[in-house]
Amino acid sequence: xxxxxxxxxxxxxxxLRLTEIFLSLQGESRSIGWPTVFVRLTGCPLRCxxxxxxxxxxxxxxxxxxxxxxxVARHGVxxxxxxxxxxxxxxxxxxxxxxxxDAGYEVSLETSGSIDIGPVDTRVSRVLDLKTxxxxxVARNLWSNIGELTANDQxxxxxxxxxxxxxxxxxxxxxxxxxxxxxxxxxxxxxxSARDLADWIVADRLPVRFQLQLHKxxxxxxxGR
Numbered sequence: 001x002x003x004x005x006x007x008x009x010x011x012x013x014x015x016l017r018l019t020e021i022f023l024s025l026q027g028e029s030r031s032i033g034w035p036t037v038f039v040r041l042t043g044c045p046l047r048c049x050x051x052x053x054x055x056x057x058x059x060x061x062x063x064x065x066x067x068x069x070x071x072v073a074r075h076g077v078x079x080x081x082x083x084x085x086x087x088x089x090x091x092x093x094x095x096x097x098x099x100x101x102d103a104g105y106e107v108s109l110e111t112s113g114s115i116d117i118g119p120v121d122t123r124v125s126r127v128l129d130l131k132t133x134x135x136x137x138v139a140r141n142l143w144s145n146i147g148e149l150t151a152n153d154q155x156x157x158x159x160x161x162x163x164x165x166x167x168x169x170x171x172x173x174x175x176x177x178x179x180x181x182x183x184x185x186x187x188x189x190x191x192x193s194a195r196d197l198a199d200w201i202v203a204d205r206l207p208v209r210f211q212l213q214l215h216k217x218x219x220x221x222x223x224g225r
Contacts, residue, residue: 044085134160
């Protein structure tokens with residue numbers, strides 16, 4: 001998709017810089033396993049040490065909203081996930097999310113939690129990735145986002161160590177997160193044993209959902225899958 005040409009007197013349509021749009025299975029979150037169209041926006045202000053989508057930090061191409069909606073429709077599934085990078089770093093993302101909801105899709109947004117989620121349409125399931133100390137970006141958490149959460153949203157913690165687990169457990173308890181929405185704990189790939197994390201959750205009877213990243217198990221983290 002080429003950039004929108006500017007013409008005198010013509011207002012350019014809404015557009016976003018995208019890295020890719022593709023059909024796969026949702027690999028994590030409440031919708032794990034559903035065939036899902038992923039709309040990956042370009043750019044991210046964070047640099048988490050375990051990031052698996054650094055290829056989305058730069059580059060990409062400009063897509064008009066109508067072209068994005070047409071490409072999503074072409075795949076013929078009802079679940080759509082807008083992700084990144086950090087999709088909310090592009091302010092027009094808010095408008096795309098609304099358009100997707102208006103079109104009748106089950107829409108989720110994967111966001112780092114460093115940008116205000118308040119303006120996001122509440123029909124969207126906002127998957128808030130609260131950054132642990134082990135992420136190297138814990139200082140970027142925007143804690144006021146917790147007050148915006150509804151039962152339609154989700155909170156995710158990527159656990160890098162036992163220290164991360166203890167920290168995340170404390171945050172869950174301090175903010176009463178499990179009474180607000182689904183809370184998920186994932187092991188950071190190759191940093192903490194999935195079995196260890198599962199054992200910690202069971203031992204503490206912690207009311208969170210353990211999850212593995214299905215796409216890494218199936219496709220070894222191949223881009224576009």
